[in-house]
Amino acid sequence: MTAGDARRTPAHEDDASFAEKLGYLFEHSRDENGAPYTGKKIAERANELGYSLSDAYISQLRTGKARTPSFRTVEAIARAFEVSVTYFLANPDEDLERVRQQRDYVEMLATTGTHLSGIDVGRICPDTIDVLIDLLKVVKAQAQAQGDTLPPPGEAPNPTGQNPQ
Structure with missing residues (x-):
């Protein structure tokens, strides 16, 4: 076996x-x-x-x-x-799915420039991670549809669209 x-x-x-x-x-x-x-x-x-x-x-x-x-x-x-x-x-398939969810979540946070300081991703319920991933995908899609560019991770978004001075 x-x-x-x-x-x-x-x-x-x-x-x-x-x-x-x-x-x-x-x-x-x-x-x-x-x-x-x-x-x-x-x-x-x-x-x-x-x-x-x-x-x-x-x-x-x-x-x-x-x-x-x-x-x-x-x-x-x-x-x-x-x-x-x-x-x-443990159930390895379940563990692999949890890792995939966490990886997607972290990737979406980085892509959208979102920061959730102090959050331990490992403690977030898998269903909540899925909801957050879906929400972040919507934010990313809306930004792309409007032609907005998302700031690099660590930079705050500029809602006015004007260059800061």
Whole structure:
């Protein structure tokens, strides 16, 4: 199973527990001989990669008895299954969409010369970012339609259209 396959699994829904995601990998991944992985085999692979992981702890994670593995453990299991760590941590598609939204937002701020001092873009709700991007696109389109040139970022717009002296 590849990281791309893991991303498309039902086990990757936001509400899926670590145990459910791990269980999905055990059910659907196969070793080089086509056999399903066992906890022992994953522990061995992780240990060969330089991690310290036991079959017993993997079993606890699979059953949900252990619920909060360390990042190092998550990394060990991900590498043993040859999937991305993000499979266990978050929805990568959602993360990529959030990054795209933030990039578009910052680009529109720069293009329109708009400044929102003190705003942490990472804390803005994705829906709000989309609304702001749409608003900034309207401002940019109106300025272009009127033949106005937008000032470089950092300069205030000149509403009179006259050259400052």
